[in-house]
Amino acid sequence: MGLTRFGRPKGGKGQSSPNLYVANCGPAVGLSYDTIAAVFAAFGEIKGVYAADESGARVVVSFAEEGCAQNALNALGGRPCPELGGRSLHIRYSVIQPTSQGRANDSVPVSLLASDLNIPGLYLFHDFVTAKEEEELLAAVDERHWNNLSKRRVQHYGYEFCYETRNVDSRKNLGELPRFVSPILERISMLPNCKDDEAIVLDQLTVNEYPSGVGLSPHIDTHSAFEGLIFSLSLAGPCIMEFRRYLEGGLPPRPSSSSDFEVECSEKNSNFLRRAIYLPPRSMLLLSGEARYAWNHYIPHHKIDMVNDSVIRRGSRRVSFTLRKIRTSPCQCEFPEYCDSQRLNGMKFQDQ
Template sequence: MGLPRFVRPKGVDGEKSSNLYVANCGPAVGSSLDTIASVFSAFGEVKGVYAADDSGARVIVSYTESTSAQAALKAMDGRPCPDLGGRSLHIRFSVLQLTFEAHLNDTLPVALVSSELDIPGLYLMHDFVTENEEQELLAAVDGRPWNCLSKRRVQHYGYEFCYDTRNIDTRRHLGELPSFVSLILEKISLFPNCDNPASLILDQLTVNEYPTGVGLSPHIDTHSAFEGLIFSLSLAGPCIMEFRRYSDGEWKLATSSEMKVDNLKKCSNFLRRAIYLPPRSMLLLSGEARYAWHHYILHHKIDKVNDSVIRRAVRRVSFTFRKVRRGPCQCEYPQYCDSQR
């Protein structure tokens, strides 16, 4: 998905690499990728030349054979190259990095409708709001102050969500939900599994703004914090949301330390699904989907939806509606429930 990712190798492994990290070389300093490929092909077949980062002044040259990379480094490192503007190149070995997350995403089919997922309680409604309504909602939140987290901005209404405890302080009521979401609350009753009027009295809203490439850490919304229906409206930009359900013996490992990649590698017994969320779509998590499946959004700038590559927008804004729970959770999934553990 997207461009290959490369890192510096450790120890003597670099001598076996067929990839070179080349600094002071790239479009930003006057050399096209085609020109760079032509110059380095003097030492062997070049599979490709890639931008090493966003600077435009550092590239990765990938050879078919490691002996070609060794010869190029020996001949060109620290020396001016007449064919590249006379600049001295700084060259190191590099290796292709295939992260665990990227590997999973590359092999996972992406559903376009919720019925393809086979996750009980998960529903997706396309075009839940119109384009005009979308713009009105974005203008409404942009006219209000944002709170800045490390990678995204948020707004809370009704009750503030505490990220340290992943819970709600019910003693701190921020007021009623804003009037600009009244239309959304009226339409929510159209969803399946929403025939209980009491369950639709939603009193907490979190608005998240995700810049390009920023995702969401894997989690199950805390059982004791919210009731059984969670609605999430996607605006401005698309994304892929993924879901995992772990075996009873692995859920503790999966949820520890914010689901770091090291923990994920140790987990092998789980179900995995993915769905494409287009702008203006509303997602409902209820029942098993809400209580037993982790959901998350990978930190990518480009998503692959089956055979199509889709670049994420400059921003994605989500409106997540929930109902604050007033007592302990008594769901059917005690292994995932903080009230019953």
């Protein structure tokens, strides 16, 4: 369900409205939209019940007439409601705010299968590791040192990723990948998408720990840094990953500096394609071809995700294992508009 934009009436607290903002009420606290609508319908015709934000615990109830909304507010506001699990509802008037022309939609349908997204080169393998293996992998990284970023913790193996340059120094090898990922590497080599692929000799691992509510801004892994196969194993908690392909100008504007591996994308630019997929724990995501080179991937900063009509709470942490092979020569992919190697070569040619 998309998030309709609501706000306070311009006249202040005293101005009424046919729309009510209702807190302590919603799917995250066990109350379906149908149940909420049935309770409020006792006061008049309901036009709809909408998510007020991404918490899952606040909704907007929209009546056909202001008088009905006023009666509901007077009857239910600040009082326990037996029909809604005895919860005390915090209610105020709300109005629909117009959406800016050209703004991207706030929501995108979430798929459970990679094939539904129609993005060439994108694959998702469910239950890639067992629950016991997941526990062992988490224990292995928790025994090692974490580096703190602004919102999450990371570990690097093989080669360290430099967040300032969004690249790696191939001359600084940190050693072989840890033994605890050997079963994962062996299993990857058996995937039908990876047999006989020279790039399967993965030599760089980044482990990310995301606290609840923390995600990633849209970005494409730097072409000049890594080869064409990128694997990401999700552990401990689920998330939604969104994919965006910008239709003009290739990459979104690059920030002047960054302390994180993120390329900020302007939300004012609505000229992009959007897809989204649900990544359950223990699943392996593979980015290759167009999915790797041309689509930004992005994890929304949510504590609760809506997957179809279900509310999915993110765990207290989500840990990802991202496995890649560093690139030692310029990228020659088929997507030059997104490729830093080919853009750099083009600028050098123009200067000659």
